[in-house]
Amino acid sequence: MRAWFANTGWRHLVGLLALVFALFPLVFVISASVNPRGTLTASATLFDGASLDNYVKLFTTSTLPYTRWFTNTMIIAGATSVLTVLLAASAAYAFSRFRFRGRRLGMLGLLLVQMFPQVLGAVAIFLLMARIKGVFPDVGLGTQWGLVMVYLGGAMGVNTFLIKGFFDSIPHELDDAAKVDGATHTRVFFTIILRLGAPVLAVIGLLTFINTVNEFLVASIILQSPAKQTLAVGLYTLISERLSANWGVFAAGALIGAIPSVLLFRFLQRYIVSGLLRGSVKG
Amino acid sequence: MGSTTTGGGRVGVHRPRLADHAPSSTAALIVKIALLAVINALGVYGVLAAYAVGDWGIAGFVGLATLTADYVYFSRRVTAGKYLLPGLLFLLVFQVYIVFHTAAAAFTNVGDGHNLDQPRALEHILAVSEKRIPDSPLYKVAVVTGSDGTLRLLATDPAGKVTLGGEEVTEGIVRDGGGKAVEVEGYRTLQLRDLVTRQEEVLALRVSLGAQGALRTQDGVTGFLARPTLRHDPAADTLTDVESGKVYQASSAGYYEAADGTHLTPGWTVNVGFDNFARVLTDTRLRGPFVSVFLWTFVFAALSVLFNFALGLLLALALNKPGMRGRNVYRSLLVLPYAVPSFLSALVWTGMLNQTFGFVNLTLLGGADVPWLNDPWLAKGSVLLVNLWLGFPYMFLICTGALQAIPAELNEAARIDGAGPWQHFRQVTLPLLLVSTAPLLIAAFAFNFNNFTVIYFVTGGGPNLPEAPITLGSTDLLISMVYKIAFGGAGREWGFASAMSALIFVIVAGISAFGLRRTRSLEETYA
Structure with missing residues (x-):
């Protein structure tokens, strides 16, 4: 018995304790979302009754454009992650496969510039978007495409590095052979590099998606009208107004809002560790 | 450095042909030309749009970016650039520009009360200080709006002459019984309800009449001649209050400041050097x-x-x-x-x-x-x-x-x-x-x-x-x-x-x- 504990039992003990820590907030949210009274106080008692009132309220209250927030977030995060992967992958291809003047300097510059988080430039971003709005109202301040453009400004940087690390580990012999056969560099990029690099691209896409869903500050200064806002901004406003009274509705909204990220994560989880470690440490 | 762009020459096992050269590159060429045509069209539109509102910075950037794209994607000598340019453009605008803008702002006092440059701040101070010239003639006015939505002042002076935004008009005027012009062709006259909802814009309406002062209105029905109570001396860069004689001197803090320490608002943006950095320590x-x-x-x-x-x-x-x-x-x-x-x-x-x-x-x-x-x-x-x-x-x-x-x-x-x-x-x-x-x-x-x-x-x-x-x-x-x-x-x-x-x-x-x-x-x- 003691030998079993020393060998395996303690592992289960640690695992179970960690599970309690990891899961109790989630159990609490699920319980709060089906709580019929829907206040924070009432939610303190777990599973005190079950009703779908909060979910119904979430979708029927006219002052609460939850469906809009949800679709806005999906569109913005989806577009940002797809475009980010494209921009970062093509830059990584250039750095990995071509030798050109300013390559070293360019990579150092990227490394440096990406350390300036956009949050720090919030004021400048606001002023710039206001100026762009004066010329191109469709992509300026207050538009979702404007927000996506701002996010794309951070697309290169660390993503390019991780992807480049991965591309470097794809044998050069493959592209050389294709070139001997007459393939152009464009064709090598699309048919060989992008396909073999899929694991790291999936990771970057996933992380970008989750980060974009999470992003609050820039989204809150660029999207001002409630119908255009994202989940982060909308749900924060909802409970910062009345924390206790709106708790049940918030919990329901939070659960639904978390579903896409959790599903994507489950789907791509096996790539994450290998992608991150291989990209950053190489080999 | 191993060059991979020319890396032929490897002798090795036979591999199946990956690329069928001719047809794919024709198709690719068509796609490429179509894409570049769209980019150029957007570029021209962008330059024109920016030119129309007078934003030279944006016009210049869009023009330059379009030309660079044309060069990079048509030139055979640039290869890496083809893959770097799109990301680089976003990076330049939304990251590099932001970093420089932030760094530049760090050495100024920009913020609430210091958002304008000095000429605009001066203009604002003078406009706010304007008061009716005592015993000056009253105008009869109507507030009209053109197709672009901005407000204009339709004024009838005591002699019956009609002006629209300062320009004399003689045709297309509809007058009421008292001889006041109430409508003019091509414009819509604001009714009382509009005047109330757009009160702030009405109060800000101002038609400069040169040395006489400026024509302003408070109710959208009668107008009066107003003149700033502050007089600006460009040589010394001071403002003098005509009534009290108090002198405000432009100070290095970005304000017009009087000797007793009071200042006029708004101020303007000035360079403060390392003051912002020093402030957290001092x-x-x-x-x-x-x-x-x-x-x-x-x-x-x-x-x-x-x-x-x-x-x-x-x-x-x-x-x-x-x-x-x-x-x-x-x-x-x-x-x-x-x-x-x-x-x-x-x-x-x-x-x-x-x-x-x-x-x-x-x-x-x-x-x-x-x-x-x-x-x-x-x-x-x-x-x-x-x-x-x-x-x-x-x-x-x-x-x-x-x-x-x-x-x-x-x-x-x-x-x-x-x-x-x-x-x-x-x-x-x-x-x-x-x-x-x-x-x-x-x-x-x-x-x-x-x-x-x-x-x-x-x-x-x-x-x-x-x-x-x-x-x-x-x-x-x-x-x-x-x-x-x-x-x-x-x-x-x-x-x-x-x-x-x-x-x-x-x-x-x-x-x-x-x-x-x-x-x-x-x-x-x-x-």
């Missing part, structure tokens, strides 16, 4: 709070990485036993906190830690009254706890991956040499693990240094420090402090916030560069 009321925020930021980032890594590593070690039952169940449930968007989790924790209504106090502690988020030290502990919950699964994933990458022979060799479990961990596992995860740990430190989400959503930076001149709390990080200075309520100081941003940037970049150099991964990246 302003005695600011220094204490700033130093504590500064230290806490380091402590928070360091402890977050330490705690998260420790828990992640412990779990990775515990669950790294092949054949252990339920291992996959543990793994997939333990990473759930990482998959849930962190702003949602942070808000959920705020509710759970609420002192009076929260789940932790009411249920877990059976009705205790612990001020989790309202006591300075407990709040610090709480944000670390929340951050641990958010961050340990990431470290768990990384450590698991790194553990599995340790060669089995090494573990075998250690066992044969008679190493105990602790010795094995200290001398084999941990060093190897640290080598492969170091870059990610540095990145995690930099991330937590600027972890706005946790602080803003869980405590909002609070509980507040009572002695601070600006709203600062005991869990505020440098980044949330910047946010409060720049966007928090009254007296937003963008210049000061920008200076703090620049400071944070230098710190984070310095630490990261130092750390990366230590792990030598930088050199490897350039291999």
